[in-house]
Amino acid sequence: MPFVRIDALSADGDRLHALGRAVHDALVETLGIPPDDHFQVLVGHGGTNSTLRYGNYLGVQRDHGIVYVAITMRSGRTPAQKQALYRRIAELAHAYAGTEPRNVFVTVTENEWADWSLGHGVAQYLDAAGC
Known part of the structure; x- marks a missing residue:
């Protein structure tokens, strides 16, 4: 049950959709996530009311095409x-959205069963496990 947030600079709806599809397809392919397990927040930043900051940390030359996943x-x-996931996200973001792989910045935060409520204020994973 991954939850994904994608922030992209100068991204319209089509580009955001393509990036979301790239990440979802990579999760399905590399980690075996069920295809209908699809929870994403997609945000475009126009540089006026919102923007994204980036640098060239570790020698990666990022630019205005930056995408944070x-x-x-x-x-x-x-x-x-995880390495396979990162690689596949970068490949598919390039194929689907034209995003240069050097501009794909991915972070993974892990948690446990008790850290999820999928609706109704219920910890469904705990209930399913009988905890």
Whole structure:
């Protein structure tokens, strides 16, 4: 059950949709996320009322095509699975949205079963596990 937030500079609806599709397809392909497990917040920043800041940290030459992808998901994926996910997101963001892979910045935050309520104020994962 990943929750994804994508923030992109100068992104219209079509580009945001393409980026969302890229991240979702990468999650399905690399981590086996169910195709209907699709929870995303997509935000475009125009530079007037909102913007994104970036630098060239670790020698990566980012520019106005920057895309931040924040993924919150249950813990338990291996470093190799995460590396495959990052690589596939960058590949698909380039293929679907024309985003240069150097501009794809991904973070993963992990949590536990008790950290999710999918509606109705219920911790569904805890209830399903009988906890």
